Amino acid sequence: MSDLIRVLIVDDNEDMRGNIRKILSFESRIDVVGEAADGYQAIDMAAKYKPDIVLMDINMPGLDGISATERISLKCPYTSVIVISVQGENEYLKRAMLAGAKEYLIKPFSPEDINQTILNVYERNKERTTEVYAHKVLEQGYVQAPKVITVFSGKGGVGKSLIATNLAVGLAKLHKKVVIVDLDLMFGDVASLFNLKIKETIYHLVQEIERLDSESILSYLVETSSKVRVLAAPIRPEQSEMITGVHVEKIIRLLKETHDYVIVDTPSQLTDPVLTLEQSDFILLVNTLSVPVLRHNKNFLEILKSLSVPTERVRIIINRATLDTGVKIKDVKTALGMELYCLLPEERFVDLSINTGEPLLEMKASSRWSKEMNKLVQQIIAEDERAKSESWIKRFRLGRKRA
Incomplete structure (x- = not known):
């Protein structure tokens, strides 16, 4: 039939x-x-x-x-x-x-x-x-399923870009094909955090987006020494106005065809390009032990619900979790109403890493911060592999039923 x-x-x-x-x-x-x-x-x-x-x-x-x-x-x-x-x-x-x-x-x-x-x-x-x-x-034994990981915080200065770049490095060290997209279109620092000299950015890419495919888009990426590919933010802030959510949707779709992980670094505002959150498989919500940060991130979770983005995709991260600020770790869990996924300690080499453009996972691989970051990398990969296995089993069983 x-x-x-x-x-x-x-x-x-x-x-x-x-x-x-x-x-x-x-x-x-x-x-x-x-x-x-x-x-x-x-x-x-x-x-x-x-x-x-x-x-x-x-x-x-x-x-x-x-x-x-x-x-x-x-x-x-x-x-x-x-x-x-x-x-x-x-x-x-x-x-x-x-x-x-x-x-x-x-x-x-x-x-x-x-x-x-x-x-x-x-x-x-x-x-x-x-x-x-x-x-x-x-x-491969299962259907390859590329993952989009968005790193966000409702408040600036929490170490969001630091986490995004080191996450990319950690995944690349495990032989994953990784690209990081800097969607902080006005003031993005991803290229600087890798000490890259940039000539072409996402601004130049969107000028040619109608003719691009999954191969030609690669010419706009710059590869770091750690094998992470970077799509940099515009060089001049006014160029950010040329990039729309539709552009970003297509860019991510094309990048998924050639990478295991697409990591998206974001500004602290929900601009039109950032509202492509529904493409994300994981949303790493970065917090510190700060009342204003928690307030903004709680609002962000409410916005996600209004956009019909499942909060099951959100992973709660606390950076500088060892600082004594008067806010306790348990307060974060209570305020956001979610389980904690990763705690990253205060790290004294952060400024040196930022100023030299050398990721902490490479500069101080044995530090407590780097060890916890590697645990985060392993958690994400474990979740990913488990989901792939379940998907394969489901398809296999469906195939047997049809047969």
């Missing part, structure tokens, strides 16, 4: 949606699972219903079809988007394909055209995903 192809129709014209639904109703292999009138509805319904195919109009109010296609391609990698439009110019075709569309149909189209296009795209995607999965299972 052939698979039933689940289709979502997206068009702001109700009559057009109805006509397409009627055409598709005569194809026994196609099941229309829903309709959306704009790009925002399309994204929500794609995430909810997980269709095999999305038929996407371009010109819609609110969020247009190109932008919606890009977001759906990012959030729902096993969903194929077919763009439908009255626009037949090459520029529209190019934009649609760069956004992730698998095919482009020009209105008006015949019932044979749309049905055959859906069947062809579905079969191509089915073949591709099956081959990719089989190759990775044979090669």
